[in-house]
Amino acid sequence: MSNTSNVVVQERAVVVPGEILAEGMDFLPGDNTYRVGDKIHAKILGLVSVAGRVLKITPLAGPYLPKIEDKIIGKVTDITMSGWRVDTATAYSAMLNVKDATTRFIKKEEDLSKIFAIGDYLVVKIINVTSQNLIDLTLREPGLRKISEGRIIKVNAQKVPRIIGRKASMITLLREKTGCEITVGQNGLVWLNGTPEGEFLAEKAIKLIEEKSHLEGLTERVEQFLGGQKLPERKTEKAAPEEA
Amino acid sequence: MTYKSRLDGRKDNDLRPMEAKVGVIPNAEGSAWFKIGNTWAIAAVYGPREIFPRFLANPQKGVLRCYYTMMPFSGSGERIRPGTSRRAQEIAMVMKESLAPLVDLSAFPNSVVDVFVELPQTDAGTRCAAISAAAMALAHAGIPMKDMVSAVAVGRVDDRLVADLDYREEHIGEFNPDSHDAPVADTPIAMLHASKQLTLLQMDGELSKEMLLKLLKLGEEATEKVYQVQVNALKENYSSE
Numbered sequence: 001m002s003n004t005s006n007v008v009v010q011e012r013a014v015v016v017p018g019e020i021l022a023e024g025m026d027f028l029p030g031d032n033t034y035r036v037g038d039k040i041h042a043k044i045l046g047l048v049s050v051a052g053r054v055l056k057i058t059p060l061a062g063p064y065l066p067k068i069e070d071k072i073i074g075k076v077t078d079i080t081m082s083g084w085r086v087d088t089a090t091a092y093s094a095m096l097n098v099k100d101a102t103t104r105f106i107k108k109e110e111d112l113s114k115i116f117a118i119g120d121y122l123v124v125k126i127i128n129v130t131s132q133n134l135i136d137l138t139l140r141e142p143g144l145r146k147i148s149e150g151r152i153i154k155v156n157a158q159k160v161p162r163i164i165g166r167k168a169s170m171i172t173l174l175r176e177k178t179g180c181e182i183t184v185g186q187n188g189l190v191w192l193n194g195t196p197e198g199e200f201l202a203e204k205a206i207k208l209i210e211e212k213s214h215l216e217g218l219t220e221r222v223e224q225f226l227g228g229q230k231l232p233e234r235k236t237e238k239a240a241p242e243e244a
Numbered sequence: 245m246t247y248k249s250r251l252d253g254r255k256d257n258d259l260r261p262m263e264a265k266v267g268v269i270p271n272a273e274g275s276a277w278f279k280i281g282n283t284w285a286i287a288a289v290y291g292p293r294e295i296f297p298r299f300l301a302n303p304q305k306g307v308l309r310c311y312y313t314m315m316p317f318s319g320s321g322e323r324i325r326p327g328t329s330r331r332a333q334e335i336a337m338v339m340k341e342s343l344a345p346l347v348d349l350s351a352f353p354n355s356v357v358d359v360f361v362e363l364p365q366t367d368a369g370t371r372c373a374a375i376s377a378a379a380m381a382l383a384h385a386g387i388p389m390k391d392m393v394s395a396v397a398v399g400r401v402d403d404r405l406v407a408d409l410d411y412r413e414e415h416i417g418e419f420n421p422d423s424h425d426a427p428v429a430d431t432p433i434a435m436l437h438a439s440k441q442l443t444l445l446q447m448d449g450e451l452s453k454e455m456l457l458k459l460l461k462l463g464e465e466a467t468e469k470v471y472q473v474q475v476n477a478l479k480e481n482y483s484s485e
Contacts, residue, residue, distance in 0.1 A: 017346070063273075
């Protein structure tokens with residue numbers, strides 16, 4: 001039997017759902033694949049990768065599935081007795097409890113809308129997800145906060161790893177060239193904060209990454225797009241009066 | 245009188261010229277259009293997203309919801325009233341039944357995936373074009389699916405068994421005086437590619453058992469041609485440059 005086992009698609013080939021990836025029992029079905037008889041089929045549109053005996057597929061598109069420890073960007077949609085309801089740009093809204101929102105003590109009768117109002121955007125971390133995708137959030141970690149300036153754009157959640165890049169190479173490049181502060185939520189919302197020109201350029205670069213993410217040499221392509229220019233960082237509001 | 249040769253000169257197992265493209269509705273999570281002859285279906289997929297009304301939610305897995313609409317100017321020119329009709333609702337149901345077995349929404353409890361299909365132009369075979377376009381749009385949206393589904397109509401015009409009937413063949417008596425009372429049967433089928441299972445099999449007209457079995461063979465060959473067009477369009481979208 002082992003003589004007949006073989007992979008029938010190439011590494012990094014685009015496959016469609018149902019397509020046969022391998023024949024024979026020597027290979028194992030990994031993420032987004034399944035086995036019927038002695039054949040392994042694709043379960044999603046994506047790129048094939050072979051790691052030893054395991055075949056898996058990296059999706060080219062698709063919904064975000066909430067995971068513990070993920071940093072995401074959400075929008076406050078409602079205020080309850082004990083916290084805030086946050087829209088996560090998925091099919092599931094999340095809860096941010098008062099005790100996870102600040103380190104400060106909040107009195108029972110305090111007006112929660114004074115802390116976060118409906119419509120506020122937050123950079124938060126997921127601390128719990130149930131089987132029904134009910135989500136709990138926290139703000140009590142470094143880097144997590146309320147967003148009060150800049151712009152939010154939405155990208156496909158599957159492209160987030162490409163926007164960050166290997167060892168954050170891509171996002172470092174974007175930050176340097178555009179002078180923007182960039183925060184990427186795993187749910188596909190990206191917060192850009194810089195000069196209007198910088199934000200505009202960063203948005204276009206991120207759209208380019210989203211479009212070309214399946215191709216090789218992405219960093220070079222983006223570098224070429226951003227060119228030799230280097231936009232200045234925006235002066236923060238605090239720094240401005242000192243200069244004047 | 246018999247139906248000697250097909251009105252548009254095709255061979256019995258020939259389909260009308262097909263064309264397909266994905267990513268045609270940028271706002272949608274996934275989208276595609278599928279053209280076969282003069283029939284043109286555009287599909288857009290949204291979701292998984294929160295389901296309304298809430299009582300439709302299923303805590304075990306996500307719900308698939310389909311909408312089918314012919315545009316007001318799409319048919320013969322007789323204005324088609326916008327919005328749903330009994331026929332549109334039935335076709336939407338049939339679409340859902342033929343797509344539901346292949347999509348796996350178990351990771352998305354209490355949510356919904358909406359599939360909208362609009363037809364700017366129609367010339368018979370709309371439910372099949374709608375299903376073929378919807379399958380492409382679902383794949384493009386990154387929804388987990390165990391297979392691709394391809395749909396096409398086969399049928400009988402007089403004594404001939406033919407693939408992909410157009411409007412004139414479905415109403416052969418009006419268009420070919422030779423066969424004014426010839427029997428016609430239209431059999432739309434949808435078949436999964438890998439497992440060769442049928443997810444749609446309807447029959448409008450009269451067929452003998454032998455004819456039906458032959459038509460299923462013909463349909464298997466025909467859906468394979470549709471599949472090739474679908475796959476090429478999906479892969480082309482991601483080709484380098």
